[in-house]
Amino acid sequence: MTKSNFTRRGVLRTGAVAGAGLSLPTIFTSSASAFTNEPQGGSVTLGFNVPQSGPYADEGADELRAYELAVEHLNGGGDGGMMNTFSSKALRGNGILGKKVEYVTGDTQTKSDAARASAKSMIEKDGAVMITGGSSSGVAVAVQALCQEAGVIFMAGLTHSNDTTGKDKRANGFRHFFNSYMSGAALAPVLANAYGTDRNAYHLTADYNWGYTTEEAVKDSTEALGWNTVAAVKTPLTQTDFSSYIAPVLQSGADTLVLNHYGGNMVNSLTNAVQFGLRDKVVNNKDFQIIVPLYSRLMARGAGANVKGIFGSTNWHWSLQDEGSKAFVRSFGTKYGFPPSQAAHTCYVQTLLYADAVERAGSFNPCAVVEALEGYEFDGLGNGKTLYRAEDHQCFKDVLVVKGKENPTSEFDLLEIVEVTPVEQVTYDPNHPQFQGGSLGSCNPGA
Numbered sequence: 001m002t003k004s005n006f007t008r009r010g011v012l013r014t015g016a017v018a019g020a021g022l023s024l025p026t027i028f029t030s031s032a033s034a035f036t037n038e039p040q041g042g043s044v045t046l047g048f049n050v051p052q053s054g055p056y057a058d059e060g061a062d063e064l065r066a067y068e069l070a071v072e073h074l075n076g077g078g079d080g081g082m083m084n085t086f087s088s089k090a091l092r093g094n095g096i097l098g099k100k101v102e103y104v105t106g107d108t109q110t111k112s113d114a115a116r117a118s119a120k121s122m123i124e125k126d127g128a129v130m131i132t133g134g135s136s137s138g139v140a141v142a143v144q145a146l147c148q149e150a151g152v153i154f155m156a157g158l159t160h161s162n163d164t165t166g167k168d169k170r171a172n173g174f175r176h177f178f179n180s181y182m183s184g185a186a187l188a189p190v191l192a193n194a195y196g197t198d199r200n201a202y203h204l205t206a207d208y209n210w211g212y213t214t215e216e217a218v219k220d221s222t223e224a225l226g227w228n229t230v231a232a233v234k235t236p237l238t239q240t241d242f243s244s245y246i247a248p249v250l251q252s253g254a255d256t257l258v259l260n261h262y263g264g265n266m267v268n269s270l271t272n273a274v275q276f277g278l279r280d281k282v283v284n285n286k287d288f289q290i291i292v293p294l295y296s297r298l299m300a301r302g303a304g305a306n307v308k309g310i311f312g313s314t315n316w317h318w319s320l321q322d323e324g325s326k327a328f329v330r331s332f333g334t335k336y337g338f339p340p341s342q343a344a345h346t347c348y349v350q351t352l353l354y355a356d357a358v359e360r361a362g363s364f365n366p367c368a369v370v371e372a373l374e375g376y377e378f379d380g381l382g383n384g385k386t387l388y389r390a391e392d393h394q395c396f397k398d399v400l401v402v403k404g405k406e407n408p409t410s411e412f413d414l415l416e417i418v419e420v421t422p423v424e425q426v427t428y429d430p431n432h433p434q435f436q437g438g439s440l441g442s443c444n445p446g447a
Contacts, residue, residue: 036446151446
C-alpha cells in the first residue's frame, strides 16, 4: 500500500497551541454527544503522539512506523500482520466498528508540556477519540492525566516507570509495556549468576520519574541478593556528554556501573564509560561490569560494539519465533526494509488492543473500552499469554533478559535473548511498596 492509500495524516505544530493547560473546551462538556469525540461519520480519528525530536526521536520514528502499519491493517490493507495471530477474532479489517481509521500526529519533543499541548490539540481540534504514544514516562504520566480529564482513552506507548501504572495510574489509561519492577525482578538473578552476589554498584540515573523507579527497582532486587550500592547520581535528561559523571566512578570503589539511561542518553553515557576504559578495569579483584536495565535494538545500534556482553532487559525482540512475532516482523520488514524495535511492537499492539476492545464492547465510549480491557487475557501478540490487570491497567507477561552479541551478523542482530523470565517471577501485588499511592478512580467518558 502506498502512502497515498493511507488515511488522513496531520503533523501538528505544537508551538501554535496556546499552552498546555487542562481547561476543558466545549467539546468535552457539550451534551450533543454521549462521550468525548463520539464518531459521527464514516471514520474515526486516533492521535499518535510521539517524540519526533529530542533524545528519544529514534524510538518515536519507529513508533510512528508501527502506528501507520496498524492503521493499514485495521483498514484491510497489507497482510493483516498480528491480526491473523491475535487470540481475539473481533477485528475484521474493515476499520473499527465499520468506520475507517484515520490519524493525526504530534511531536512530544520528549517534554511533558509539549506532549500535553499536542495531545490537547489532537483531542480538541482533530476529534481524536484515543491518544497513544510516547517514549518517556514523564510524558506518559502527563498525557495520561490529560486524557483522564478530557474523557478519552490513553494507550501508553513506551513507558517503563513504575509510576505510569503505580502512583500516577488513571482509569482511562492502559500500559502494555513492562515496567521498572519487572526489569529488576528479571535481571537480578541473571546478574548474580553471571557476576556473583558480592558486587559494589554505582548508579547513574536519568533525572525524571523513569530513572528514579528503575534505580529503585534494580537496587532493591540486587541488594536482596547481596550487592552493595556505592552511590546513585542523577543526570539531566538533556545531558549529552557524561564524562564528568563517569570520572568519579573510578574513585568510588565500585566494580559495576548501572546506567539507568535510555535512548540517546544511554548511547552517550555508555560510549563515555568505554572511552574512560571502565570495561578494561579490574576493581576489587573483579572485572568491571556495566549494566543497562532497559535495552532496545535502536540503542544497541547507536552504541555499536560497546554493547557487547552487556546485560539488560527488554519488552520484546524481533528474533522471537512465536507466530505473532514472526507475522509482525514480516509485515514491518516488508513495508520498511528492516526489523521493528520494541517501541514499534508495543505501539502496534496497543493500537490493535484498543480497536479490539471497541469491537468487543460494540462502542467507542471510553467506559465501555475500559470495561472490555480490564482483566482481559489474550495471546498471539508476541509476548505469549498476557493479562491486562484490572487493578492497575498494567499488562503482565514474560520478560526478556538480553545481552549485547559478541559476534553480530548485521546492524540489526545486536542483542541475544539469554533468558525468558516467566510472568510469575515478575508479578507483584498491586500494593507493593514500589507502587504505593494513587488511585485509578473512575473512567471518564467526558461529554
